[in-house]
Amino acid sequence: MLSLTGACTVVIIGILLVILGYLFWNGARYLTVDFFTKLPAPVGESGGGMANAIVGSGKLLLLAVLIGVPFGFLGGVYLAEFGTGIFPSVVRYMTDLLNGVPSIVIGIFAYGVVVARMHHFSTLAGGVALGVMMVPIALRTTEEFLRGVPQSLREGAMALGASKARTIATVVIPAAIKGIFSGMMLDLARVAGETAPLLFTSLGNRFWSPGWDKPTSALPEMIYHYAISPYDEWHRQAWAAGFVLLTLVLLVNIIARQVLARTSHAG
Amino acid sequence: MSAAPTILPRSRVGTFADRLRAGDQFAYTLTLVCAASIFLVTCLLVYELWIGSALSREKFGWNFIFTSTWDPVREDFGAVPFMFGTVVTSLVSLLISVPIGLGAAIFLSEMALPSISDTLTFLIELLAAVPSVIYGLLGIFLLVPVLESVVVPVLKGTLGFLPIFSGPFYGVSLFSASVVLSVMIVPFIISVSREVLLAVPVDQREAALSVGATKWETTWQVVVPYAKRGIYGSIFLALARALGETMAVTMVIGNTPKVQTSLLGPGDSIASVIANQFTEATSDMYISALIELGLVLFAITIIINGLARLLILTTGGRVAK
């Protein structure tokens, strides 16, 4: 019986290896310099690349970080350092609620709040959607790592006359920063692969998208549209894009988790 | 977790002016506002869903969740085919992933050496980091052909008499979506179950072994039941994930709003139909119906998530993110 459990593990590791292997093999095959430097070609013609999608993803993630990290981080500080009474519990519950909301519903939300009001699709709307998705995990990560800082550190600083704010800023946060940063990176990696909320916020763009108020393409969105199309050329580019996206996401995950593992052993 | 932070009584902290100068008040207000923003955003989300679906709710009322037509021409909308697809694919994915996931979790917590266990768990958690659209990509080009050429013929050969495996198989189907989902949710089951199993006190195991139980008997009859609640929690968590998955599902489910007995036929899920039709819904009622579907999905995932957290928290073991 116990060997069956071993078999289960083997099956799952096997699936992981097949997924990674197949994707990397196909992706690497079709990765060209053009992919990184050219704009998409007209429909049905061969050639072209995804330069605009790569930049678009970068801009969307930048916005997501600018929106999601401050609220999440500072909210986490509140819960860990100031929170008493029933309000923090309510906030924690709402955070978990928000975390569990399917990304497509966040997309509907961003459409109603940003797109419908601005009267056009935009990078901003996509960034807002992704930013909102980042907040719950950013908040929980910050709270958890701040709570992990020993009380003695805080008391020591305050005994020396530092105000609460000063203690938090100069003692507590730096002590937890490694873990918080890694948690944020994991959060970012998760949001980098999200497609559903982009479908009706940033929409898509076959050209460059200067500024923040125009539609933009993004790597995951291109993968989706190209994968369901009948054009073999587009399928090849979808594999290449999948390779790039997955490599970045996995790299961030591996590095962040290693850092976290070492922090928890040391701390 | 350490003890609650020291909150000094007001008199010790100094007057408001003192706090202001020290920056404490500023810090307090700033962080409070940010925490409150979560509250506001969530309320705004519910508000948007409620207002957006108003037209549809007024027209159909509760019938919406009992009607199975989806007719944009006659503006007659019902949620049943999508609820059916969402629930069926999620449940079938659980049926596939729970036994395998639990088996792996048991192996990783009870059998494997800690270093191997940690490495393998690390790898398995990487599966959870793969974006949904990439699962969809692999689903279309790797999984569906494999299902078509190998798995489904075998299934039909052995279990083809069952109504759930009847009818032709065209690749995109409820079954394909379920299989993709099961790969996507198995890391959650493994991760959380392994943690709750590891959290079972050593004395429980030792007690069983000392009365002569074998390793398997100890595991299956003592350790696992002790961690039961947490394991159920992990299953609910995985279920909540599966219910909301959009991209991988929409790429392999077949996009057909129909209720049917066979898993091999095409279907549709709530998340999938919203992704497909939202930008193109031509009338206000059509959009409103889609937003109402979003509201239904939101409600379902909240309930399931809530149950999951409750179960996991009452066993001990960290809540998986």
Added chain:
Amino acid sequence: MTRRSSLTVFAALCCLGLPAFGQISLTGAGATFPYPMYSKWFDEYRKLHPNLEINYQSIGSGGGIRQVTEGTVDFGATDGPMTDEQMKAFREKRGCDVLHFPTVLGADVPVYNVPGVATDLNFTPEALAGIFLGKITKWNDPELAKANPKVKLPNTDILVIHRSEASGTTYVWVDYLSKISSEWQTKVGKGVAVNWPVGLGGKGNEGVAGQVKESANSIGYVELIYAAQNKMSYGRVRNSAGNFVKADLASVTAAAAGVEMPDDFRVSITNASGKTAYPIASFTWLLIPEVIKDKQKLDVITGFLHWMLGPGQKFTEALEYAPLPKPVVTKEEKAISKLHGS
């Protein structure tokens, strides 16, 4: 990273966000039917005017109608002309009228993937209606066999593939089916999205073509260029004169020949009369609000429309769309002047 280097990086990143000066971008969305044509046109137009970017997203005709009504895009595109109710809704929401501008002629073709059948199949109107109603379920059904006496049709189930979202390509298809089948007319009706009796949904023309390519024994309907570019088999359809016609430039042009073009350009040419006319052809339209407040955008749109009616029409044949008939071009040139600022 030092403070200075991180500031530099931050500044560089901000520059990505700065709008490029002198750059004018428009966004349009809608029909997938003419997507290859529009994508070629906007690419060519950009070569002539490098500071103009017209970004077109093919989300389906329903989306084009909806987004232009909401005002989230500068123009829409559809192969199913807007209904009177939709035009009224536009007027109420945006305070002005919406104008239809035909761009090219295209055709819906029945694509299929039947292993062992390499030749072009003949489809009678009854066969197509029967298949899509779910009444004809096997490839060797008598209705299909009698139109294809020399072909060995297999005894396999027909898998029907239709659109999963609101689509003008669908509109053209069901408009035709409604004309030739009273059962279809009453049971299903016509619209950009209908309640399909049978079949699987694919997203966009691209999705349907992709699905048919991947599924044996399937049949779907796509715009001609999607079948041609992907080297898929598509059949002949019997027209109202009784001839089996394959969709091509000549037969599509014949379908539009002699059409009475109304002033608002909304017209259906399915099941057209004419010995060589292809029965499932259609105009496709750009939907442009009559009033465009932004002067720059107004200039870009009028400029593009004039170019489209002139040099633009020369690009159509390479992509297997038929150019607009001369009388339509003349009428449309005059209509462009209806667009104005505030």
